[in-house]
Amino acid sequence: MHAKFIRAAGAILFGIALVGGARAQTYPTKPVRLILPFPPGAPSDLVGRTIGQKIGEQMGQNFLPDNRTGAGGTVGLSLVAKAPPDGYTLLVSSPTMALSPLLYSNLSYDPIRDFAPVARLASIENVMLVHPSVPAKTLKDFITLARSRPGKLNYGSGGPGTTNHLANELLRSLENLNMVHVPYKGATLATVALMGGEVDEVIVSVASVLPLIKAGKVRALAVLSEKRVATLPDVPTSKEAGFPNFQMSIWYGMFAPAGTPRDIVTRLHREVAKAMDDPALQKHMANAGMDPWLGTPEDMGALLKNEMARYSRIIQSAGIRKDAL
Numbered sequence: 038m039h040a041k042f043i044r045a046a047g048a049i050l051f052g053i054a055l056v057g058g059a060r061a062q063t064y065p066t067k068p069v070r071l072i073l074p075f076p077p078g079a080p081s082d083l084v085g086r087t088i089g090q091k092i093g094e095q096m097g098q099n100f101l102p103d104n105r106t107g108a109g110g111t112v113g114l115s116l117v118a119k120a121p122p123d124g125y126t127l128l129v130s131s132p133t134m135a136l137s138p139l140l141y142s143n144l145s146y147d148p149i150r151d152f153a154p155v156a157r158l159a160s161i162e163n164v165m166l167v168h169p170s171v172p173a174k175t176l177k178d179f180i181t182l183a184r185s186r187p188g189k190l191n192y193g194s195g196g197p198g199t200t201n202h203l204a205n206e207l208l209r210s211l212e213n214l215n216m217v218h219v220p221y222k223g224a225t226l227a228t229v230a231l232m233g234g235e236v237d238e239v240i241v242s243v244a245s246v247l248p249l250i251k252a253g254k255v256r257a258l259a260v261l262s263e264k265r266v267a268t269l270p271d272v273p274t275s276k277e278a279g280f281p282n283f284q285m286s287i288w289y290g291m292f293a294p295a296g297t298p299r300d301i302v303t304r305l306h307r308e309v310a311k312a313m314d315d316p317a318l319q320k321h322m323a324n325a326g327m328d329p330w331l332g333t334p335e336d337m338g339a340l341l342k343n344e345m346a347r348y349s350r351i352i353q354s355a356g357i358r359k360d361a362l
Contacts, residue, residue, distance in 0.1 A: 068099040074113025085129035091312035118146035122296035135344040155291040157332030176259040176278040191217035193227030193236035206355040244326020
């Protein structure tokens, strides 16, 4: 009886494995919706469209970009969290996914519970800029200056709770600085304010300000990453400048609704890896200021958890309360 039970159980498990394998091989049998929670032209939109088009070509089905914007990206995230877990609704998200639960109390989703990570996709590095009139040539100079002028230096951001706000709050916390935050409606307006001398410093993506740096309209002090950026080879990293904990990249990842069959997640990751191995796609992403950063579902899941913990510490240090933005 015991042997018969073992054989029967083994047969059932083998059958399940066969069904899963067959499902992964035939998937997708219809177009896949790729939810992009920010407007066309935003970095997450560019990453999603670029990779979605390529994996669609590989898999013989359309991966249709669907911009579902609003509420700082939470509209798109909510939609995917509630979608059927069948592999036909996917998401490309940024650190918004880690930040939103820390900033808003009435979200309809939990980033850990309600999503299945598929792949880590790319990163965009941030750079710390000052107005040319600021007497600081290096990150160390700027910190020394800020210490000597408590409450006198200010920095612009794309608004409370954005990564360029939190990057400065991380610096303030690490180095015990007293600087004034000046929020704008978007990082672009903060950069314009920097050029006009309204603020002393901003932290924004390298890709968005490269022409301004080259033209000498702003001064780059450091990139907030592990390694130097190819387009700014002469600008040191924050680590090289002596501040290894002052790092903040903008990452992008692909997710499916929680409960999506593992074989489909594995197939999608395999197709993403194949797409990102393509030199033309790599060049396209590099031209847009993005660094391909492929990672497994486990890599993406670990990054999300680590970032939530790190952002939580920064937000608490900055005194930002939920729903106060």
